[in-house]
Amino acid sequence: MSEQTTRSHKAEKVLERMGQKLNRQMVGSLLACVHCGLCTETCHYVLANPGDPTYAPAYKGDLIRKLFKRHFDWTGRVFPWWVKAGSVWTDEELEELKDTVFGKCTNCRRCSLNCPMGVDLATFNRMARGLLVSVGIMPEGVAVVSKDQWEIGNQMGVLKEDYLETLEWMAEELQDELDDPEVDIPIDQTDCEVVYYINPREVKYDPRSISDAAKIFHVAGESWTMPSEGWDMTNFGLFSGDDALGGSVAQRLYEKVSELRGKRLVISECGHGFRSTRCEGPNWARYDVPFVMESSIFTMLRYIKEGRIKVDKTRNSRPVTYHDSCNMGRSCGMFEEPRELLELVCSDFREMHPNRAENYCCTGGGGAMSMSEYTPRRLKSGIIKANQLKETGAEIVVTSCHNCVDGLTDVIRHYELGIEVTQLVNLVANALVIEPKVAIPVEEVVEEMVAEALPLAGRTILVADDEPDQLEYLATVFEDNGATVLRAVDGDEALAMATSEKPDLLTLDLEMPGKNVGEVFQILRENPELESLKVCVITGRPELRKLIYDRSVRRPEGYLDKPVTEEQLLINVRKILELAHDEAAAGAEGTP
Amino acid sequence: MSELLHFSEHTLQEVALGFMALVYTIRIIWFLGFKAGGDRQAETGPPSTTPAKGVLYSWANIAMPWAMESTRRQYILYAQFVVFHIGVTAAIALSFIIPYGPGLLENQASVLILQIIIGGAFLVGVVRFVRRVGNRYMRAISSPDDYFSLVLLTVWFFFAFLAVPNQTSGGEWHLLGFFIMTAFFLVYVPFSKISHYLYYPFTRYYLGKTMGHRGVYPVGRA
The missing domain is CATH 3.40.50 (Rossmann fold)
Known part of the structure; x- marks a missing residue:
């Protein structure tokens, strides 16, 4: 194919920025590959797709390497065909590159550690992602999450009030569990030993991990706090290759810890969050961090070794x-x-x-x-x-x-x-082994148990799911916990029942016959009479999330992947309904 | 010895070597012109992993086939790599021995050893070529330079094998072939994948330093 003479604006920018991004480590990796093929079988994509060479690490690397050779390396400039050097001219070619750097590699670095030459594909694959992101070419999900992290400050778009309410709620749960009204999740306390940072996923889908961590800090007698702002230790800059985002997010964390005069930043269990905050963040932000940063794994291990907590x-x-x-x-x-x-x-x-x-x-x-x-x-x-x-x-x-x-x-x-x-x-x-503090009279315990036994009493929940087993499972869990349950097996029925019965909560399967679930969701959201209706998506097809999340209406209050355990289901549904209750109470207080 | 052979063994080699050294020098200066990335993070990992240990481990990695899954599992390919590269070393040494120390080849045992090494490398070259052509994954990643470099070295081994006894009684064509190819090889190398050994210390250094700093190198295994 003869080379084009005009290059698209985006392609032009990608090449220009590639020159700015190249450093010695990357250039070494781009130059040193000898195409020996030893990396091929180290990639899980290759092993799962036998016979398809487009997943081979060297092949994927060559899609980026060819640009380097064509524009920065002498042999490739003079004899491009001889060393398979090539350029990009159109946005379509950039889209093809996107498909590989985002869709065929998870930057897991397994091939890098298996390359006899020390070629670090993960590093320059990330660079290629960053170049594409800089011209707006990226998977939609990456764009949405990056936008949330830039604009709202966390990658799941959790609002500050939701975050704080969840912490408050978890503290109350913990007080009940430990029967100790003094237990707390401190916010913005200064001069603490530990400032604890979490993943927004914990707020949205797994609040139990927050209360579990709080329980451990409490039992260990730790002086700790969580920040009210800049609390998200995840960093989508690592995935998108956007160093500016990475640096901004990391700096927000570091500055908050300094503001609180914390001695140690403890990072909850999150792989990319740990790497971004502990390892890459100081480089992206060009910030010399003046305090200790560690994973909560180290913290928990230290507590056990120091005898601050006992475990069985x-x-x-x-x-x-x-x-x-x-x-x-x-x-x-x-x-x-x-x-x-x-x-x-x-x-x-x-x-x-x-x-x-x-x-x-x-x-x-x-x-x-x-x-x-x-x-x-x-x-x-x-x-x-x-x-x-x-x-x-x-x-x-x-x-x-x-x-x-x-x-x-x-x-x-x-x-x-x-x-x-x-x-x-x-x-x-x-x-955790926790010594009981005070014996509680049996009558009180029984009363508390009865009160706790029906946490969904008085609530009406509409369960929309076309799988009979799933429908019955969800309905049974809700009924056993005191809720009045309505059932719908398709989109039309869900819409009709939600409109006529006005339940407190709708659990919504994303794949049902009848009216498109995305449309059902939008109609419900746009109905002012259903403003208080809470929606929790429960799906076995996460790829269908776009049906809901791409719409310009308020997002669902909850999201769960199937199969969902009874415990997960109840924790999430209770959280959604209790937050709704708090909102209503706040609204009533604010009414003149 | 004919004048042509003498020229090939001496002047031609010296010019080719000088050219290679010059291009390599320019190449290294160009490479070092790229900024080296820094690492501000505090060290992680056990005390057995430091940047210095990481670098040493990384450099030595190639001699530890057990250290990487790729070389551990594909041990035949690793063995081929060893034979091939020892063959390259032997053939390069031969290009100096013949003009500057021919006495070393009067010992028949030396001749035999060199021929076994270089002959083995030749056979590996043939096997590698068959793999590069016959394996779907290898074809997908190969460039004309990959094929040409492999053919060039394999043919060079063939002439080196014949040149080892340093005998001209049957004619000089095999020695001429070896030295002319050596000169071409020296001139071509800086522009081809064969120059990978120039970058190896650098890529391995930076990977080792980072991985050592971050507690990964030396790799521990259960």
Whole structure:
């Protein structure tokens, strides 16, 4: 094909910015590949797609390398065809590059550590992502999440009031659990030993991990706090390759800790959050961090070693295995600490093979969970992880990364492995030995139990799902907990019942016959009479999220992946309804 | 010895070597012109992992086939790599031995050893070519330079194998072939993938330093 003479504006910018991004490490990696092919079989995408060379790390790397050779390296400038150098001319070619750098690589760095030449594909793949993002070419999910992190300050668009209410709610739960009204989740306390940072996923979908961490800090007698602002330690800049976003997010965290005069920034279990905050952030932000930063894994381990908390490993007796997060392990060297902790809090730990630096990606790395267009490809590549998990014989897989929790959950569901996914904080909290303070009269306990027994009493919940088993399961859980349940099996019925019955909550499956679920959702949202209706999406098809989340109406209050456990379901539904109750109360107070 | 062979063994080699050294110098200056990325983060990982240890481990990685899954599992490819590169070293040494220390080749054992090494490298070259042409993944990543460089080296091994005894009784064509190819090889290398060894210390240094700083290198394995 003869070369074009005019290059699109975006292609022009990509090449111009490539020159600005290149550093010695990257240039070395771009020059040193000898096409030996040893990296090929180290990639889970290759193993899951035998015969398709477009997944081979060297092939993927060459799509970026060819640009470098054509524009920056002499042989490629003079004899491009001889060394497979090439340029980009059109936006369509950039879209093709996007498909590879975002959709065929999770930046897991497994090939980098297996390259005899030390070629670090993950690093220059991230650079290519950043170049494309800089001209607005990226998967839609990456654009949405990046926008939320720039504008709202966290990658899930959690509002400050929702965050604070969740913390308050979790503190109340903890007070009930420990029967201690003094237990608290401190906000913006100054001069604390620990400032604790979390992933917004914990606020939205897994608040139990916040209360578990709070429980551990409380029992350890720690002086700790959580920040009211800049509390999200995740950083989409790592995935999008946008160093400016990465630096801005990281700096926001560092400055808040300094403002609170905290001595130690503790990062909850999140692989990319840890890597971004602890390792990459200071480089992106060009900021010399004046305090200690550590993963909560270190913190929990230290508490046990110092005797500040006591644990009973027999409380976690089911067989457990550990999945090394790529960002925690291959990029930050955290291999032994999680295992040491697991040996202390679990009685049946089984190693997964391969493990540590040789572990395979959960499939959700590199921001893959936010790129729904690549979900089928991701799930297909998950067969490698599924086989690894199956061979352990474990009932629970533990990981120290929220992305991995979602990635593994998807793989486990897709391959029907029936394995539970959890994190170390949950196991440590479960194994905590807490001495009872005061004996409570039996009558009081019974009264409390009765009061607690029906947490959804007085609520009306409309369950919309076309799968009879799922419909009955959800309805039964809600009815057993005191709710009045309405049932709908398609979009039209859900719309009609929601309009006529005005339930407190609608649980919505995304794939049902009848009216398109996205349209149903939009009609409900636009109906002023249903302003107080809360919606929780419960789906087994996360790739269909676009049906809902791309609409310019208020987002659902909750989102759960199927299969959902009873505990997860209740925690989330209660949270949605209790926040609704608080909003209503606040509204009433504010009414003149 | 004919004048042509003498010229090929000496002047031609010296000019080619000088050219290669010049281009390599320019190449290194160009490479070092790119800024080196810094790392502001505090060290992570166990005490056994430091930047210095990481660099040493990274450089030594190629001699530790057990250290990487890729070389551990594909041990035949690794063995081919070893034979091929020892062959390259032997053939380069031969290009100096013949003009400057021919006495070393009067020992038949030396001749035999060099021929076994270089002959082995030649066979590996053929096997590698078959793999590059026959394997779908290899074809997908190969450029004309990859094929040409491999053919060039394999043919060079062939002439080196014949040149080892340094005998001219049957004619000089094999020695001429070896030295002319060596000169071409020296001139071509800086522009081809064969110059990978120039970058190896750098890529490995930076990867090792980063991975050592971040607690990954040296890799621990259960």
